[in-house]
Amino acid sequence: MISNKAKKQIDIWVAKYPEGRQSSAVMEALKIVQAENDNSLTTEAIQAVADYLDMPGIAAAEVATFYENYNHKPVGKHTIRFCHNISCMLNGADDLIVYLEKKLGVKTGEVTKDSLINVKKVECLGACVGAPMFQIGDQYYENLTTDKIDEIVDGLRKKSK
Amino acid sequence: MNEVCFKTLDQKKSWSLKTYEANGGYSVWRKILKGELTPDQIIDELKTSGLRGRGGAGFPTGLKWSFMPRNADVQKYVVCNSDEGEPGTCKDRDILRYNPHSVIEGMAIGSFVMNATKGYNYIRGEFMEPFYRFEGALKEAYDAGLLGENLDGSSVSFDLYAHLGAGAYICGEETALLESLEGKKGQPRFKPPFPANIGLFGMPTTINNTESFASVPEILAQGGQWFADIGVENSGGCKLFSVTGHVNEPANFEVPMGIPFKDLLEMAGGIREGRTLKAVIPGGSSTPVLTADAAMAMTMDYDGIEKAGSMLGAGSVIIMDDTTCMVEALTRLAHFYYDESCGQCTPCREGTGWLYRVLKRIMDGNGKADDIDLLLGVQDKIIGNTICALGDAAAMPVESFLRNFRQEFEYYIEHGKSMVKG
Ligand SMILES: Cc1cc2nc3c(=O)[nH]c(=O)nc-3n(C[C@H](O)[C@H](O)[C@H](O)COP(=O)(O)O)c2cc1C
Ligand code: SF4
Ligand code: FES
Numbered sequence: 001m002i003s004n005k006a007k008k009q010i011d012i013w014v015a016k017y018p019e020g021r022q023s024s025a026v027m028e029a030l031k032i033v034q035a036e037n038d039n040s041l042t043t044e045a046i047q048a049v050a051d052y053l054d055m056p057g058i059a060a061a062e063v064a065t066f067y068e069n070y071n072h073k074p075v076g077k078h079t080i081r082f083c084h085n086i087s088c089m090l091n092g093a094d095d096l097i098v099y100l101e102k103k104l105g106v107k108t109g110e111v112t113k114d115s116l117i118n119v120k121k122v123e124c125l126g127a128c129v130g131a132p133m134f135q136i137g138d139q140y141y142e143n144l145t146t147d148k149i150d151e152i153v154d155g156l157r158k159k160s161k
Numbered sequence: 162m163n164e165v166c167f168k169t170l171d172q173k174k175s176w177s178l179k180t181y182e183a184n185g186g187y188s189v190w191r192k193i194l195k196g197e198l199t200p201d202q203i204i205d206e207l208k209t210s211g212l213r214g215r216g217g218a219g220f221p222t223g224l225k226w227s228f229m230p231r232n233a234d235v236q237k238y239v240v241c242n243s244d245e246g247e248p249g250t251c252k253d254r255d256i257l258r259y260n261p262h263s264v265i266e267g268m269a270i271g272s273f274v275m276n277a278t279k280g281y282n283y284i285r286g287e288f289m290e291p292f293y294r295f296e297g298a299l300k301e302a303y304d305a306g307l308l309g310e311n312l313d314g315s316s317v318s319f320d321l322y323a324h325l326g327a328g329a330y331i332c333g334e335e336t337a338l339l340e341s342l343e344g345k346k347g348q349p350r351f352k353p354p355f356p357a358n359i360g361l362f363g364m365p366t367t368i369n370n371t372e373s374f375a376s377v378p379e380i381l382a383q384g385g386q387w388f389a390d391i392g393v394e395n396s397g398g399c400k401l402f403s404v405t406g407h408v409n410e411p412a413n414f415e416v417p418m419g420i421p422f423k424d425l426l427e428m429a430g431g432i433r434e435g436r437t438l439k440a441v442i443p444g445g446s447s448t449p450v451l452t453a454d455a456a457m458a459m460t461m462d463y464d465g466i467e468k469a470g471s472m473l474g475a476g477s478v479i480i481m482d483d484t485t486c487m488v489e490a491l492t493r494l495a496h497f498y499y500d501e502s503c504g505q506c507t508p509c510r511e512g513t514g515w516l517y518r519v520l521k522r523i524m525d526g527n528g529k530a531d532d533i534d535l536l537l538g539v540q541d542k543i544i545g546n547t548i549c550a551l552g553d554a555a556a557m558p559v560e561s562f563l564r565n566f567r568q569e570f571e572y573y574i575e576h577g578k579s580m581v582k583g
Binding site: 017021024025026027062066067081089091122126129131139140 | 246344411413501
């Protein structure tokens, strides 16, 4: 269930916490395992993380459902996390979200037919001086315009071919 | 401008150890390792400096550090709060990206003062670029012998680790943050006991905001009085203000406390062509909204903003011009708190849901004549009745939006559409 590579990555996190406090690494462990499993977490995957960290399955499941960064149903290869909070809203985020939805032919929460992209409205990502903005993977894209969105989405499509 | 946390900002590779040290970085830490500074001296300087917590509550940092039972014979911790998530706030991200060593040195100094040999920086999960910067800086500091055990042959040890969140605003609340660091749901704890007595893993812990820690090294290098003199009474030093929304050049500015709001607005390029200032949220989404007139007369310091009717909070200045529909703005904020309530206390869980649903109903054209009273009633029941301050933070904007812009809400209810946008 958890690859050796993932175990090594998890171990790096476990080493940061005191002896016996390995469950502090659960949040990262879940992310690592999620990334290996098409970006979503099954009950079995959560249990495997719990077993690996020697903690009750229910405790890992609570974490996996409390935090926003975990998915429990299939998502696209890339999730576009579009901020719709106040500073982004004041700078036209709502119109851009509609533009993006039209471009992709999906609503927020849905996945494109080719399973490449899904869009999620999220709260402030702490980059309000660059509003409007969204996040894909580790990266932030700021000062978005329709042109920029075209460029980014087209780039993702090209890369997947 | 840019004298403390942003001191290296305009230099090449501002985040590198080399740049930091070329600007006097780690000089205070090295003095400590040589035994030339005592914890009491440091606390005195911090008290003189007037530094107050930059995470929102404004508690004096020197005083907070003096509360730690430094002689207790147990493991103690220092924790940095880089969970930055309050709408409008985006300063800690830039400190981590452009000057991570200031945070490391600030935390190291704190660890020495409080005799805590281990520290964690809790960075919000989305901040991957800042996380990698911080990790890079940690490695540089370890390689240079600035972190680790028995540093430079002294009895001083400090190990520091970065921890990542996973998407929950509530983890910015310090006790929720500790729960999260322990690998649990981020639900705030009852206080007391305070973290200084029972904190991370049940041990004495002090939590400060990123900007608070990042300010400490420069304060000690230049002296508490130097810092105090930059600012005004009750608000020592300079502060980062994130100016966002309807301005020409949104940005973070590190400026002296007490600067007139209108000067700060000008620094951000002013209001856009042909538009006028309508409203300002001066300290982040949790602080009361002000009218243009109140804002234009205000100075940017704790007392100045309080006099104007709001709070300095995290220094997140959200500018709204005359094209803003205040009903829409408040609805967006209400949605945020509803979404982010951890659900532990009934007034907050139910109240934030009520507030959002009533506002949504108004925006859908189904508002009722008594909805304004209903909103006021609900927010009043939340305030003061919850475990953590998220409840108050959700309630306070409601009261101030309704007080200052009531006619827009009445119009929306009566006509089923926005007074501003039609
Ligand atoms: C709902 C809520 C969210 C908070 N979010 C943050 C945050 O993102 N960053 C932060 O430093 N403090 C935040 N705080 C304040 C912290 O609880 C705490 O007061 C602060 O980190 C202490 O550091 P300081 O004294 O240096 O300001 C939040 C408080 C509440 C109630
Ligand atoms: S006030 Fe809200 S966020 Fe805070 S503990 Fe209670 S339910 Fe959770
Ligand atoms: S409001 Fe969008 S990043 Fe802060």
